[in-house]
Amino acid sequence: MALKFKAPRGTKDILPDEIAEWRLVEESFRKKCAQYGYREIRTPVFEDLGLFERTAGETSDIVQKQMFAVMPYGLRQQFEDERWVLRPEGTAPVARALLEHGLLQQLPLVKVFYIAPIFRYERPQAGRLRQHHQCGIEAIGSLSPLLDVEVIALGFDFLMSVGANGFVINLNSIGCLNENCRPRYRQVLIEYLKSREAELCEDCQRRLQTNPLRVLDCKEEGCQAVVKDAPISVDFLCQDCSEHFETVKKGLDELGIRYELNGRLVRGLDYYTRTVFEFVHPKLGAQSTVLGGGRYDGLIAELGGALTPGVGFGCGIERVLLVRQANSQTKLEDTTVDAFIAIASPVAENLAQKLLYELRAAGIRTDRDYLGRSLKAQMRYADKLGARFVLILGEDEMRDGFVTVRDMQKSEQWREPFDKIVSTIANALSERILTKT
């Protein structure tokens, strides 16, 4: 079909049949966050471009080529200096909001979570969209390695709770900004890479100048061979970072959360320090990271706040849904209504409408026929909507003052007086709920 308009490339409509899945994931996440003492925060979908240049890094791919500009369309020439962009990641906006409203002054440790759309201008592929949705957490104010453990544990618990098991946790520490830590490692790495520069791909030869750490996760064969023997950051951690990392590992061991050390794990955003982690799932194809995050001890200071450490993660909801599918989690189905009013004769119209109103007021999800179709068609429709009860109103019912109630599950039906109908249905439905749980 050659329709005039389609959803923009890399975006997806989430249709009514899919909503149950989304709700399950979102509500499970909210519940899990509440258990861990995190509160929800919501920030605008667009922010000042500078916020991301500052935090993610000017050389990061996100800032260089993946952001959508936002401006009043008709006046775009005049708005060149108003540099707004759709949020390309979740952490910086949250940090900005906490700083702006002084929340970091009100509590020594602030723990928040968000569920939000994220936008990146990329070529779509399996598990990668231009608009996707992330749920994430940020814990700001403590240097404790056990907080890193908590953050990873929350991610672990959450994914398990929605049936997204089967992932592997990759763990690494990329050190801090102390000159005898990451900078020293960086120097060693550069020297090593330079000694084998000819074997590196074009991109990596460029990265050698801009962001040498990212040569480590290049997938080119030649680079892999070089990286295999490259020095690893954990061997160059300063005393503090080393102890921190040991405690993180021990903490995870204590909880029985398994992980794999991955010295080549470096993340694409500049603000990360010390602990970094990715939850990857083997069944996900090329875009295999379901959840990723780490510590960002310099971020708040970078935004003009006091030197305040933090740690958090972001988790791609679409990818969680893909994992659930790969795990063949049975697809959730939800019914549209509990009751349906079938109108077998026009003389019942008025009463039907009144009854409909009363049932709804009693909290019962109810609908009726508006198309004047045959009773058979109305029954079929009611069945399709998943109605447990169909209330039939026709000439007989109007004459003798009752409603024919059909229990669609049991295939039984009976006569119910007008004045009893709402309470009867309400009771029957609440019993169902009780026996179900």
Add this chain to the structure above:
RNA sequence: GCGGGCGUAGCUCAGGUGGUUAGAGCGUCAGGCUGUGGCCCUGAAGGGCGCGGGUUCGAAUCCCGCCGCUCGCCCCA
């Protein structure tokens, strides 16, 4: 931005070497049971065969271009 695959009804797909009004299953609607769902049977509606151009007496089918989708590279959730 660069590669590979694909583009026929709402959905999933058939349509050897080009040949009369383009098919199936599911879904939708109607009927079989004129007041009753899920099964079964019958029938109907619904497609300018992604768009544009070319070859040909004739193209969904061959050629070219464009667009879109999809899977990879890059990077990430």
